[in-house]
Structures are given as structure tokens and as C-alpha cells.
Amino acid sequence: MNASLRTLVTALLLTALSFAALLETEPSVGIVRDEGIYMAASRRYGAWVEGVRTGDVAITDRAQRDRAFRVNAEHPALMKIVAGLSAEYLAPSQAQAAVAGSSTPLRESTTYRIPAMVIASLGVGLLYLLGVQLAAPIAALLAACGFLLLPRVFFHAHLHCFDVPVAIWILAVAACWFRAGTSRLAGASAGLALGLAVATKHNALFMLPLVLGHEGLIWSLRWYRTKQRPPWRAILTLRVCSVLLLTPLVVLATWPWMWADTSARLIEYLQFHRQHAYYNMEFLGTNYNEPPMPVSYPFVMTLATVPWTLLALAGAGAWSLVREDLANICADTSPASPPRRPWDEFWTPQLHAATPSCRGLGLVALAIFPLLLIALPSVPIFGGTKHWVTAYPFLLLLASVGLHRLTRGAFHNLSAPRRAVLVTACVACVLSPAALSTASSHPFETAQYNGIIGGAQGGARLGLNRSYWGHAIEGLFDEHADANPLYLHDIHPLAARQYRRDGRWPAARSDAPLHKSQDALLFYEKHMTADEVRIWNDYGTTRPAAVLTVEDVPVTSLYQRSPPRTAP
Amino acid sequence: MLTKLPHRMLLAAIMCVSVVELAMTSARYGGALRTDHWRRASEHLRADTPLIIGTPWLGPEARMRLDAAGAPEASGRPDLRGLSSFDVLRHDRDGPSSAHVWQASLSPRSKPVLLSAERAGPLRVEHWRVERPERVVDTLIHPRALRVLSTRDVERTCPGNPTDGYTCPEQRRAGHRIKRQFAEVDYDARRCLSIPLLSAASLSFRRAEFQRGDRIVGHLGFEDFNARLRNDGPVTMTVEIEGEMVARSTFSNADGWAGFEIPTTPGAGSLTVSLYATAPGAWISPPERYQPGASRRVCLELRALDEEASP
Numbered sequence: 001m002n003a004s005l006r007t008l009v010t011a012l013l014l015t016a017l018s019f020a021a022l023l024e025t026e027p028s029v030g031i032v033r034d035e036g037i038y039m040a041a042s043r044r045y046g047a048w049v050e051g052v053r054t055g056d057v058a059i060t061d062r063a064q065r066d067r068a069f070r071v072n073a074e075h076p077a078l079m080k081i082v083a084g085l086s087a088e089y090l091a092p093s094q095a096q097a098a099v100a101g102s103s104t105p106l107r108e109s110t111t112y113r114i115p116a117m118v119i120a121s122l123g124v125g126l127l128y129l130l131g132v133q134l135a136a137p138i139a140a141l142l143a144a145c146g147f148l149l150l151p152r153v154f155f156h157a158h159l160h161c162f163d164v165p166v167a168i169w170i171l172a173v174a175a176c177w178f179r180a181g182t183s184r185l186a187g188a189s190a191g192l193a194l195g196l197a198v199a200t201k202h203n204a205l206f207m208l209p210l211v212l213g214h215e216g217l218i219w220s221l222r223w224y225r226t227k228q229r230p231p232w233r234a235i236l237t238l239r240v241c242s243v244l245l246l247t248p249l250v251v252l253a254t255w256p257w258m259w260a261d262t263s264a265r266l267i268e269y270l271q272f273h274r275q276h277a278y279y280n281m282e283f284l285g286t287n288y289n290e291p292p293m294p295v296s297y298p299f300v301m302t303l304a305t306v307p308w309t310l311l312a313l314a315g316a317g318a319w320s321l322v323r324e325d326l327a328n329i330c331a332d333t334s335p336a337s338p339p340r341r342p343w344d345e346f347w348t349p350q351l352h353a354a355t356p357s358c359r360g361l362g363l364v365a366l367a368i369f370p371l372l373l374i375a376l377p378s379v380p381i382f383g384g385t386k387h388w389v390t391a392y393p394f395l396l397l398l399a400s401v402g403l404h405r406l407t408r409g410a411f412h413n414l415s416a417p418r419r420a421v422l423v424t425a426c427v428a429c430v431l432s433p434a435a436l437s438t439a440s441s442h443p444f445e446t447a448q449y450n451g452i453i454g455g456a457q458g459g460a461r462l463g464l465n466r467s468y469w470g471h472a473i474e475g476l477f478d479e480h481a482d483a484n485p486l487y488l489h490d491i492h493p494l495a496a497r498q499y500r501r502d503g504r505w506p507a508a509r510s511d512a513p514l515h516k517s518q519d520a521l522l523f524y525e526k527h528m529t530a531d532e533v534r535i536w537n538d539y540g541t542t543r544p545a546a547v548l549t550v551e552d553v554p555v556t557s558l559y560q561r562s563p564p565r566t567a568p
Numbered sequence: 569m570l571t572k573l574p575h576r577m578l579l580a581a582i583m584c585v586s587v588v589e590l591a592m593t594s595a596r597y598g599g600a601l602r603t604d605h606w607r608r609a610s611e612h613l614r615a616d617t618p619l620i621i622g623t624p625w626l627g628p629e630a631r632m633r634l635d636a637a638g639a640p641e642a643s644g645r646p647d648l649r650g651l652s653s654f655d656v657l658r659h660d661r662d663g664p665s666s667a668h669v670w671q672a673s674l675s676p677r678s679k680p681v682l683l684s685a686e687r688a689g690p691l692r693v694e695h696w697r698v699e700r701p702e703r704v705v706d707t708l709i710h711p712r713a714l715r716v717l718s719t720r721d722v723e724r725t726c727p728g729n730p731t732d733g734y735t736c737p738e739q740r741r742a743g744h745r746i747k748r749q750f751a752e753v754d755y756d757a758r759r760c761l762s763i764p765l766l767s768a769a770s771l772s773f774r775r776a777e778f779q780r781g782d783r784i785v786g787h788l789g790f791e792d793f794n795a796r797l798r799n800d801g802p803v804t805m806t807v808e809i810e811g812e813m814v815a816r817s818t819f820s821n822a823d824g825w826a827g828f829e830i831p832t833t834p835g836a837g838s839l840t841v842s843l844y845a846t847a848p849g850a851w852i853s854p855p856e857r858y859q860p861g862a863s864r865r866v867c868l869e870l871r872a873l874d875e876e877a878s879p
Binding site: 312452461530540 | 575576578579582583585586587588589590591592593594595596597598599600601624625626627628629631632638639640642643644659661662690749750751752755756757791792793794
């Protein structure tokens with residue numbers, strides 16, 4: 001087996017293993033608030049696409065189209081369409097099964113989540129391939145496995161949400177973009193990947209100025225090195241044309257809501273995200289829900305949730321790549337193959353022009369930009385680390401480069417087999433804290449923090465947000481299975497409906513306002529104290545019937561009107 | 569090449585950090601608290617001694633598992649004044665609690681003294697005694713006291729009882745009640761008289777026979793974190809003893825759980841506490857959104873104290 005084939009097989013194996021791990025651990029992951037809405041929207045979107053396929057729905061019928069896609073129109077449709085189709089095909093009898101009360105191999109909610117889990121798993125494989133290119137096969141394992149083993153990434157990778165998928169699409173954009181200097185296929189694919197990214201979540205829109213800025217930097221450097229201003233057409237490379245032309249087409253094609261009233265709806269979409277409501281977020285003991293958030297927020301949270309070893313290695317990798325890029329910029333190199341035809345530079349500019357790729361600078365920018373963006377005081381805060389999870393694939397790639405170059409320097413005088421053993425040991429050592437953290441906190445990883453700051457307890461002591469999205473209920477009803485009217489607290493009613501559709505909750509367990517409920521849930525966040533005292537007043541007790549914990553730190557309580565006393 | 573630093577040293581340093589991370593993560597893996605620890609902690613607690621949760625995140629499980637923490641009166645304590653002793657439950661990783669933390673919740677004349685501490689697995693139970701403790705002579709929010717409270721709003725009696733609360737005529741339509749209950753103030757639970765203030769009107773609470781010690785202490789705060797994030801008009805409180813005003817203070821959203829202390833002469837007589845909303849409504853973010861009818865709730869507790877005679 002040659003090296004390329006071995007690399008590809010390993011990447012596929014990692015993808016398959018990642019998907020198996022996600023699928024195996026998915027049943028314990030609660031349905032987060034947003035998923036309740038996305039799953040309901042996916043049902044409609046999937047039914048519309050299926051209706052078009054079978055001929056029951058005319059694709060040109062605007063009324064039917066708008067009826068289907070009006071739900072959750074503030075987010076692009078791609079993931080919801082794919083999830084809806086996944087549910088249509090993988091769980092065709094799921095709804096009937098839920099009604100009949102019989103069990104089926106896959107829950108309906110799992111079938112909605114499968115596309116996002118597939119993309120996350122493909123991302124692991126892609127990280128491995130890119131890691132091999134940038135570093136070496138063993139060090140590449142650090143990028144691939146390290147990404148999925150980060151506790152919060154592992155949690156979000158299960159969800160029918162957009163954060164991990166958009167991170168993977170952005171990685172794919174970067175992969176195409178940096179490869180496009182020498183490959184026509186990659187150049188043409190850059191626009192497709194960016195289109196899929198934007199069709200997944202709006203934060204991919206920021207990739208456009210980033211990649212165009214990168215092209216502009218390369219053009220400027222060419223001017224600097226040749227002392228002659230290159231022609232303007234030199235900036236219009238295949239990859240630039242691809243992202244400018246193909247991206248909007250892909251977004252529009254995958255978002256039927258935009259097929260009518262396009263400009264008005266586009267403006268509405270952009271305005272929604274520009275003026276997104278601030279959510280409550282506890283940071284170092286203070287509850288924030290108004291601007292400005294502290295500039296340090298994304299940096300402190302990254303330090304608190306990503307193992308420091310990985311960050312140190314990413315720093316080493318970034319330093320190494322940036323130095324290399326700067327050295328290349330200053331070096332006097334000539335193109336590998338001077339252009340013979342006028343458009344040679346358009347197809348594969350790096351082969352035919354004296355330009356550095358600036359790949360290192362680009363990777364570092366992609367690893368830092370999402371954090372810088374969230375750090376802006378005017379950017380609405382409506383969540384935690386998931387909003388800069390797009391940085392993590394690049395951080396992990398930089399970490400694998402850092403490890404590779406450090407081990408190459410440290411073990412250069414050893415034989416190849418001994419070096420491989422030692423590098424493997426280093427990879428295992430670096431991955432272990434994240435893996436252990438994830439294992440310790442699953443399925444409540446949003447409450448988990450680094451071992452160095454004390455894990456979940458350290459996060460609670462520092463006054464860092466413990467949980468959000470009202471998902472932490474796994475195991476809570478094991479000993480309290482009564483179908484009493486339930487006060488949902490932070491669970492979205494559509495998520496509760498999905499629990500019932502899945503058969504995870506008895507159909508008779510209805511949602512109820514607090515004063516009509518018999519059981520009440522309470523998800524711990526700093527600002528939720530107001531809700532807890534409302535429960536105390538209404539139920540006449542301060543004693544929960546059950547408490548879910550992560551490393552002894554409570555994430556959710558269940559109150560009952562007549563709570564049985566638990567013996568100490 | 570990465571740098572001129574010896575690669576082996578840099579790699580070794582990073583691997584050392586990794587080993588430390590691994591060790592610290594392993595130490596907390598899955599948590600350490602077991603049912604047996606709670607049972608042992610329960611055995612260490614002194615009977616009839618208030619329990620303070622010194623590690624806030626232990627609160628929910630402590631209330632579920634320990635009678636001393638699960639009783640309603642154990643939660644929402646305004647401060648430690650009036651206690652002669654108390655137990656503290658902490659997580660062992662937090663280490664021993666510091667006397668100055670408890671001193672802040674006591675009179676400057678009182679002094680908390682750590683008697684002993686015991687461990688129950690990762691739990692730590694501390695036994696504290698208060699030197700020169702204060703004695704609670706009377707309290708505004710005690711159920712027995714509420715029975716004799718006269719609640720007025722614009723010179724009209726607000727009917728009700730201590731169990732169901734009191735409803736002033738202007739507030740009947742909105743279903744607002746003045747009630748002794750738990751309230752969230754500054755992200756902490758407090759047990760207090762929860763008072764709706766709908767407009768610029770005033771509310772007065774009158775006790776014909778209020779026992780006085782040598783001081784009155786109390787707290788006032790605004791309920792509900794969302795309300796506090798608004799820019800509500802401040803509330804002015806006046807305290808009259810036997811018809812003579814002895815204190816007047818203004819409290820705003822930003823003051824949190826604001827304490828006050830009024831020196832008094834021991835005895836018995838009428839006490840009137842009045843609250844005035846200095847401006848009606850609220851300014852909600854963005855600032856131009858003014859809501860004239862927005863309500864707010866104020867959480868008030870007030871006690872008469874004196875110095876307990878030394879044994």
C-alpha cells in the first residue's frame with residue numbers, strides 16, 4: 001500500500017470510527033432548545049423536498065414553498081433539508097412507531113442528527129488528511145482526534161445544529177483555497193465549499209473577506225518581490241472567481257425561502273443576526289446580557305475549555321509556520337513553471353507566478369479570527385464556546401504542526417521506529433486530558449472545564465457558565481418516571497414534543513405552567529436563581545427530588561410538589 | 569525549524585503540562601461525592617444549629633440530602649446577625665473558610681470563632697461560635713408579626729392574611745400580592761416581604777406594638793434580574809418609630825441586597841416603614857423604550873436586635 005492510499009484509508013477509518021462513537025453516545029444527549037425548532041423545521045423542509053420529488057408539490061408553487069420554509073427562516077435551510085430527508089428515509093415509520101409505542105433501532109431525533117454527525121466525522125477525516133500534508137501521519141492524528149475529543153466539540157458534534165458543520169465546511173473552504181494555488185479542481189471547489197458553509201450558518205459569511213484579503217496579500221507580496229505592480233487580472237484567480245460566483249448560487253439553490261422576495265428576505269436575514277438578542281451569560285461571576293461583553297471573554301473561555309497542552313502546541317505550530325512564511329516572502333524564488341499561456345496564472349497561480357502561498361499566515365488568521373470577532377464589544381453574545389468553534393480545527397492543525405516539528409527536532413537522531421513510538425506516545429499523552437474530560441462529563445460537556453482550572457468544579461468556583469440550552473436531563477427521570485404535568489423551565493416546548501415523539505418521555509407527560517405542574521425542572525445558570533425561587537414559593541419546598549451533577553457540580557434539579565425525603 | 573530553543577526541552581515542558589492536566593483531570597473524574605459522605609456530614613452537624621452552605625454549588629444536593637439544609641427556613645437567610653452559632657458546609661477543595669467572610673454578615677461587635685472542623689470525604693463541616701452575638705427582639709416578616717401588620721396604599725387598608733398575602737385595591741386587578749416568600753435579589757435567594765410597587769404611589773407597613781432592641785437592621789433589594797437590568801426609578805424608604813422619622817434612604821437597582829442599620833432605644837411602640845417609588849415605570853434597553861406601567865418588586869426584611877447578655 002503506498003503512502004497516499006494508506007493516508008486515505010486511515011482518514012476513512014477515522015471518519016467511520018468517529019461516526020460510530022458519535023452514534024453510540026448520541027442517545028444520552030438531551031435535545032437542546034434550538035434543536036426542538038430545527039427538528040420541527042426539518043420535518044417541514046424534508047416533507048416539501050419529498051413532495052417535490054414525488055410530484056405532490058410543485059416546486060414553482062410559491063405559497064406551498066413559503067409555508068414550508070417560513071419556519072425558522074432566520075437560518076439557511078441546507079442542514080434542515082438534509083436532516084428532514086434523513087428522517088424521511090431513515091425513520092419512515094418512526095412517527096407511527098412513536099404512536100404505537102414500539103421501539104425502533106433509531107429514534108426520530110437521531111435521524112435528524114445523523115447528517116451533522118456525518119459532517120463532523122468527515123471533518124475528522126479531513127483534518128487527518130490536512131494534518132498529513134502539513135505535518136506527518138502520526139502528528140496528524142493529534143489534529144483529527146483532538147478536535148472530536150474536545151469536550152464541547154464532542155457535545156456539539158452530536159446535535160442537529162449548525163456550529164460543528166459550519167466549522168467543518170470552513171475547514172473545507174480553507175483546504176480548497178490553499179490547495180487552489182496548484183490544483184484547478186481545488187480552485188473550482190472553493191466556491192462550492194463556501195456556498196455550503198454559508199448555506200449552513202451565517203458566520204461563514206466572514207470567510208469571504210478573509211479569503212479575498214488573503215488573495216490581496218499574495219498580490220501585494222508579488223508586487224513587493226518583483227518590484228513591479230502585477231496586472232489587476234492577477235487577483236482574479238480561479239478560486240476568487242469560484243467564491244464570487246459559485247457561493248451565492250449554492251446558497252440560493254439550497255434555500256428555497258430566498259427564491260421569492262430575495263432582496264427583502266436577505267436584508268431581513270442579515271438584520272436578524274446583526275441585531276440578535278443578547279442572551280444571559282455568566283462570566284467570572286457576573287451575569288451579562290447587555291453589551292458590551294468583556295473583550296477577554298472568548299480568550300478566557302478558550303483557555304478554560306481547551307487543554308493548555310494543545311494551545312501550547314498550537315502556539316508552537318503557529319510560530320513555526322509564520323516564520324516559514326515570512327522567510328518565503330523574503331526569499332527570491334522563481335515560479336516552478338513560468339506561464340506560457342495568458343491564463344495559466346488564473347488556473348494555478350502558484351505554479352506560474354513568484355508568489356508565496358502564505359498558508360501559514362492564513363491558518364493562523366483562521367485560528368484567531370473567530371475569537372477576535374466575538375471579542376468585539378458590539379458583537380451580540382448569544383452563546384458560549386460554540387460560537388468560535390470554527391477556530392478549533394485550525395488550532396488543532398497548528399498543534400499537529402507544532403508537535404511534528406518539535407518531535408522532529410527532539411528525536412532527529414533516533415531510528416525511525418523508535419521515533420514513531422515516541423511520537424505516538426506524545427500524541428496519546430496530549431490527547432488524554434481532553435479524552436478523560438469528555439468521558440467524565442458526557443453528556444453534559446457544556447459544564448466541563450479544563451483539569452488545570454479544576455474541571456467542572458473549577459468552572460463553578462470561577463463563576464463560569466455551567467450549562468445552557470436546557471438539555472441536561474439524561475437519567476433525571478430514571479427514578480421519577482411518573483407522567484406528571486411538567487414545568488419545562490429552559491426546555492423548548494418543541495424539544496419536549498420531540499422527547500415524546502421519540503418515546504423518551506411518556507406521551508401522557510404534558511407541559512404545564514409552574515402553578516399547574518406537579519414536577520418542575522431547573523437548569524442551573526446564574527440568572528436562573530429567579531426561576532428556582534419561583535419554584536420554591538409555588539411548591540412550598542426548597543428540597544429537590546433529584547439532582548443531576550457533573551463531577552459533583554449540579555446542572556439540573558427536578559422538584560416535585562410532594563418530594564419524598566432522601567435519606568442522607 | 570521551530571526556534572533555536574532546544575526542542576527536547578520545549579517538548580518535555582509541554583509533555584509535563586500534559587501530565588499535570590491529565591493528573592488533575594483524573595483527580596476529578598466522575599466526581600467524588602457519595603451518599604455515604606452526605607450521611608457522615610449529616611452526623612457531624614449540630615442539632616438546632618443553622619447550617620450555612622459555604623460552597624454555593626453544593627446547595628442543591630445539600631438541600632436534597634440534609635435536613636438542616638432542606639428546611640425552608642435554612643434558605644434565604646438575610647445575614648448571620650442574631651445567630652450565636654452556626655455550622656458551615658464546604659467542599660474540601662475550597663479549604664477552610666475565613667472568619668472575615670462571616671464577619672461581613674455579622675455586627676462589627678460580634679466575632680465568629682472556628683471551634684472545630686470535620687471531614688466527610690470531600691465535604692468539610694465547620695463548627696462556628698459567635699462571640700458577643702446579637703439577639704433578635706422582633707421582626708417585621710415573622711408570620712406572627714405579619715398578623716398585626718397594617719398594610720396601606722394611599723390611605724386604604726390592603727386586606728389579606730399572612731398565609732395568602734395582602735392585596736392592595738389598586739393591585740387587585742393585576743393579581744399582585746404583598747407576601748412573605750423567597751425572592752431573588754442580586755442572584756441570591758432571600759426570604760423577605762415581597763412587595764409589588766406598581767407606580768409612584770407609596771406603601772406603608774405599620775405595627776402598633778413593635779418590640780425594639782438597641783438597633784433595627786434590615787435589607788432592601790430589587791427582585792428579578794431582568795427588572796434590575798432595566799433602569800427603574802429608585803425607591804425611597806422611611807422608617808418612623810412612634811410617629812418620628814428615624815431613617816430615610818434611597819435604594820436603586822444597582823445597590824443589590826442593600827443593608828441598613830438604625831440605632832434605637834429599647835422598648836415597644838409603633839413602627840411604620842414606608843416605600844415610595846420615586847418615578848413610575850421603567851426604562852428598558854434600548855433606553856428610549858420607556859414603559860410607564862412596568863411593575864417592580866421590592867424585597868424587604870427588617871429586624872430589631874440587641875446585644876445578648878454575656879453568659
